[in-house]
Amino acid sequence: MENELIRTRLQALRALMAEEKIDYYMIPTADFHHSEYVSDHFKVREYFCNFSGSNGTLLVWRDGAGLWTDGRYFIQAEKELEGTGVTLYRMQEEGVPTIEDFLRTHMPEGGCLGFDGRTVPTKQGKKYESIFQEKQVRFAYEKDLAETLWTDRPAFPAGRMYVIPEDVAGRTVSEKLADVRAKVREKPEQTGGAKADAFLLTKLDDIMWLLNLRGCDVECNPVAMSYFYLDADRAVLFIQKEAIAGDSVVPGSERLKLKLNYGCGDHLQKCGIEIREYGEIVDFLKRLPAGLKVMIDDRYCSYTLYKVLQMRHAGDNVIPAHNPTEALKAVKNPVELANMERIFLKDSVALTRFIYWLKTHIGKTEITEVSAADKLEQFRREIPEFIDLSFPTIAGYRANAAMMHYEATPEKHAVLKPEGMLLVDSGGQYMGGTTDVTRTIVLGPVSDEEKYHYTLVLQGMLQLTNARWLHGCSGRNLDILARKPLWEIGLDYKCGTGHGVGYILNVHEGPQSMRWRFAADGVEAVLEDGMDITNEPGVYIEGSHGIRIENVMVAKKDTKNEYGQFMHFDTLTWVPVDMAAVDLQILPGESVEQLIAYQKTVFEKISPYLNEEERGWLLRETTV
């Protein structure tokens, strides 16, 4: 069956392309800041092809269109593209060209590639430049063709911001600005570029961190659409007026009994930050002195802004570097760490209480994947500091848990039974930290294989938790500790073992990560004292079961001696391991000891916040 709606939209797009003399028009999935989640306003690709997955690029030409997406979405894309006339290009399958290769082959000499340059990172734009140099292809990157075509487009996100008080942030804005200014004056180590005079920051969570602000313009990420410019004398925030209108109202501030009697505007003024309208960024950059060298992070800065900066001057006046804010933000300060410890404990109590509720209600009340997630959210909402979820809860029952990106919906979800396991990956945004925790919960009888796999995942998780290493190691050195028990029997999980976690910010944060594969761009952050990271090995058996156990840890200094600075992890997450899924027979002695220690601490830390019944259960649950 033809999808007339999409076909009509594509025809309108093609007509506009012809008018603009564009041969190929490319629509990626991104906002202007390359945020992890994209708000409805930016779902242009979905508007033109009906595919709703989180990753994909649409390419449209005179007599055809193609969608490139990855393995997670092949089945979904096939279904959603039906009748649209859009061809599915299965990324990384043999014989399937990349979008670059496709364009290389089909783009005519002197042709034109169109795209909204604000949705393409500089790095990618430069790559296209080098690909098309020989063919003298023109880029039409200054127009978003959807602007005139998509008439009922959702509004540009423009929520209100709030201030993070200093006793929560741990450092003042001026301290942070001084740190960043010092870094900007250094030669960027990763790119080997020249020294910069100024710094353009486009990454939203970095801007929020730097200015002790939070917003609500991206789902689950407490950020506001903004740009930030810094040089030796000036600090300028480009922000929508809606974001700074009125008082700074912290979500849940009534519960918190927290009232700031000044607005975001006052805060910014106090910090000496100039405020400009969000849309003025382009004109502002155009008017910067031609020779002024401006540092940008070409992984996040848009191609449009890069071109604006670059066109000021014939020579090199754009310095590529990693945002200096990234490494500063990743190392949590003592105040942040103290708050996180407190918040993670409360979050652990909520999840522990949920587990007890689930285990005592399963088979008695109807519980679904969706209602279980809702119940867990209720427990979290009881915490005064709760702001929001840090990502949509993943609650996957049995085989559903084997799909790493499973999302139960009101329309399609499983009903839980008193058998098998439920994987729950969830977290919250709190005034005092962002949590991320996974437990796989036994609801009734489980198979020997499930126990076997659970035990191996647990063993890997404990091995990494108890790692001790010399400063200088990155996640690439340590990752094998978590994977070893699985690799030994020919199993693996097709993802990293862990990621950094923001502080009242994005649940996925760099530069630290726990993964073994060599990254082409060579980002490999040394684990520094104060960096937090998740520890989440898993087993995913298609059509059968999925297991993941996830804690958040903080890298800390340990002994220092003639061999160097030793390091270890402190754990932040204290939720019981499900002993019903542990086969102690196959767990090595060292791991058993580590398990006993973990469960014992869980009981000590969590039990004071439980009622008598819950406490009795937790004591049994944490006894190895």
Next chain:
Amino acid sequence: MENELIRTRLQALRALMAEEKIDYYMIPTADFHHSEYVSDHFKVREYFCNFSGSNGTLLVWRDGAGLWTDGRYFIQAEKELEGTGVTLYRMQEEGVPTIEDFLRTHMPEGGCLGFDGRTVPTKQGKKYESIFQEKQVRFAYEKDLAETLWTDRPAFPAGRMYVIPEDVAGRTVSEKLADVRAKVREKPEQTGGAKADAFLLTKLDDIMWLLNLRGCDVECNPVAMSYFYLDADRAVLFIQKEAIAGDSVVPGSERLKLKLNYGCGDHLQKCGIEIREYGEIVDFLKRLPAGLKVMIDDRYCSYTLYKVLQMRHAGDNVIPAHNPTEALKAVKNPVELANMERIFLKDSVALTRFIYWLKTHIGKTEITEVSAADKLEQFRREIPEFIDLSFPTIAGYRANAAMMHYEATPEKHAVLKPEGMLLVDSGGQYMGGTTDVTRTIVLGPVSDEEKYHYTLVLQGMLQLTNARWLHGCSGRNLDILARKPLWEIGLDYKCGTGHGVGYILNVHEGPQSMRWRFAADGVEAVLEDGMDITNEPGVYIEGSHGIRIENVMVAKKDTKNEYGQFMHFDTLTWVPVDMAAVDLQILPGESVEQLIAYQKTVFEKISPYLNEEERGWLLRETTV
């Protein structure tokens, strides 16, 4: 006391420098091929400053001179430099400038830096170019000032080569040439350079491997001074006439009953290789067509040859790449692997017999570090395929073993007693493989601390031996398996865990390595099926004891499934672990099982080659 000899030599050098208008003259420790060991002819630095260590650079100027060396040699250098007027610059000590920084500070505007460009790698030369660009410093790199000054200089090494028969080499020269030609035509992946038309190979072991030849021009490395040029049509070897004179006489060929009735010249002719005199390389390169793009490895190709190539043409005609021979040579072919298995077994028998001899003679005959090493060499010499040692044997008794680069000499060595431990690190060159093995041998009572450390080293060695991983891992991912037991108690060894081993070639071979630190030049070779690597964790307690256990292993393919290609190691070295130093109480169950399996295999493989007495001992020795 003044060292008049050195002072006179330095004065003569300074006079010549003045004549040549050289402000600073730099003498590194290197031959023209950046070989690991340097023959006497190339000991120019020692001639001019008396320092005899294996690493150091001498810098001479009008009224001074400085020697830069690393921590291993501070004490020795201080002593040897006494009275020479040469200042010692302790590398990596706080406040000590690098030689680059020193030159940056002191070199006058428009000054002249002199050095023998043949002894400086291209990479370093280019680095100096960028350092001195602003100051417009001239390089006088085309003269070796020692040439006229050092009158009794030892001759340039010029030994005779021999052919490796095809049933030993496993692949013919034409097969190898075809492989290399294919690689040269690819865009070099590590450097991102352009495609090359031709390839200049200057690394001696790579040339030997490629042409199935071996020589004797570098101590312990069976290589001959040579250069090799390859393009689509031609293959040219630049070699001294002495190397190819007469028949190809394999060392020990009488024992081997091996007689090749053709010389190296015949072999090369048969393979279609043109032969030119070693010294003709410069003229040859000068006459290459100007636009011809030549691939070189700037880590090994000398600055002199690079400049010759570069000066042919205004544009980029030198393509930096890693020698494509490196990765090809590192993966041992099935014939090589079969020979290695056989040779490593014989070598293991020799070392096992030596251990028995040592344990039964200690306290009865006088044995020193030197005589023990000699005795071990005798056992090795009984093997028909024996050619030479693969490196000078390290035999360190008690505290001497804590010095990683200890070398006992006839003048200075320890006498062994029936107490403590002797560390023996040794290996042989055989017609069929190169070995490298370390055992720390208990000679009598050992302390609890020694046993503790030995057991932890053993545990790490066994963990790495039994690693299972997904293809794509490098040594950086696995290294922690060997270090974990030591890191857990705050110990470490200040070196890599392992290195590749040549095949009848250099005992240290890349690109594979087992180390955790991030290398600035980003060389991180994936462990491929057929790559061999050593596994040698250790503990070194200054003034007390040193422990190292070292086996050679080969990476092999294991199961392949939906997660990817799993890999494991096969062990080549079968010499008993000394149970007298193992504390089974602290060894985890998994490690005990691994130890039992290793010792059992040692007995099965080695005992058939022992006499009854030795066999009885080995049975007891390998019983856990």
